[in-house]
Amino acid sequence: MQTHNERFRGCLIGGAIGDALGWPVEFLRLDEIKRKYGPQGITNLVKGRTNLVEITDDTQMTIFTAEGILRAESRGNNKGIVHIPSVVHRSYLRWLDTQGVSTEVEKDGWIHSIEGLHTRRAPGNTCLDALMSGKMGTMEEPLNYSKGCGGVMRTSPIGLVYKKEEAFMLGCESASITHGHPSGYFSAGVLSYIIAGIVEGFDLQTAVEQSLGELKLYPNSDECSVLIEKAITLTKSDTPDIQAIESLGEGWVGEEALAISIYCALKYQDNFEKALIIAVNHNGDSDSTGAITGNILGAYLGINSIPEKWVREVELSVELTQLADDLVKTYEDSEGWHQKYPGW
Template sequence: MQTINERFRGCLIGGAIGDALGWPVEFLRLDEIKRKYGTQGITNLVKGRSNLVEITDDTQMTIFTAEGLLRAENRGRNKGIAHIPSVVHRSYLRWLNTQGVGNDVEKDGWIHSIKALHTRRAPGNTCLDALISGRMGTMEEPLNNSKGCGGVMRTAPIGLVFKKEEAFKLGCESAAITHGHPSGYLSAGALSYIIAAIIEGINLEIAVEQALEECKKYPSNQECSTLIEKAITLVKSDKPVIQAIESLGEGWVGEEALAISIYSALKYQDDFEKAVFTAVNHNGDSDSTGAITGNILGAYLGINGIPQNWVSDVELSKELSQLADDLVKTYEDSEEWHQKYPGW
């Protein structure tokens, strides 16, 4: 049995590892990946120009999602009220500031002070444009019609903190801050639900099936639901892995990224390495599908189910461990905590 701390650490660090594994091949076609890394594709973490095994904007924004949740809890406890999506939105504005875009958001808390986060790793244009707009998107009043995977790739921490149905709704709301198409935010809700179900001790297949049923309760769910169903069916088929993933898409949009990740995680649910190899070696958005798969299986297998050399090598591993442990606590009435996660 995994402890709760091991599952939380596994989720955040597993996501960072999948992100880092896919980052060097994000914009390569599969044949290009094989030419560069061999017939099996990329199978190990690669150091980038900074001589680090680099994370991307996927993990950066996941970190700021977690920060927003902890700030919202602090605010709710001390001020009696906290609209969680609004607090998360302000955390995303802090991320925007780390990307070199000036704004008047509070620059306090320990996350913004992590120097390594103040670097651009191919941030998504939709996220940048939506946050620069000065408005906060919602499901009811969307900023755009984007269903890019920039919403789903950052919402795993919501499933660590909230129960399943609440996690689904809040995952949707957090993604809708920047992505207005239903498939852009329902995929995020589904991921948050899957993580929450795993934390509750539910079997992975059942967690996915329950998330699918929850998704079907929301308007305009057909596109997302259909692709989740297809991923489940493909796992049970004898279709070759590469062809199965190709039939699910390339992962640039939310429902495809989620479906590829669900397929990879279910196909190799007892083998973190095989699952993330599968998730990144394809024609599409390899770092996002790697990150989401890593979030799911990291939560499922726990930190001890991930190769320890990967855990120690990935960028910001220590900080992610600390953040995971803080998410387990959720709140601490101490001056140090108030400095780390100010409830503005």
């Protein structure tokens, strides 16, 4: 039985490792990956131009989602009222500032001060444009009709803190800040729900199936639910992994990235390393499918099931560990906590 600290660390660091594993091959086709890294594709973390095993915007924005949750909890505990998506939006504006786009949002708290976050790692144009618009997107009043995977790839921390149904809705609301298509935000809700189910002690198959049941309660969710059902069915077939993933898409959009990740996590649910290698060696958005698979299986198997070398090598591992432990606490009434996570 995994402790909360083991699951939370596994989720955040597992996601960062999947992100870093897929980042060098994100824009390569599978045949190009195999030519560069061998017939098995990329199978280990590699250092980037900065001589670090680099994370990308996927993990950066996941970190700021976590910060938004913790700042929202600070505000709720101190002021008695809080609209969580609005606080998360402000944290995304702090992320935008780290990307070199000046914003008027508060620059306090410890996350914005992490030097390693102040670098561009191929941020998504939809996220940048939406956050620069000066408006906050919602499901009811979307800023665009994008269903890119930039919504789902950042919402796993929501499932660590909130119960399943609340996590689903908060995941949707947080993704809809930048992505207005139902598949762009429903995929995020499903990921948050799956993580919440794992934290509540359900086995992975049950957590996925329950998330599907929740998803089907909402109109305009068919596109997302059909692909998830297909992913589940494929895990029980003899279809080779490469063909299975190809039939689910390339992962550039929310429902495809989620479905590919669900397939990899369910198919190899006892083997974190194998699942991640399968999740990144395909024609599509390798870092996002790697990140989401890492979030799911990291939470399910815990930090101790992740290769220790990977945990040690991935960029911001120490900071991610601290953030995960803070998410376990959720709130602490101390001066140090209020300085780390001020409630605006």
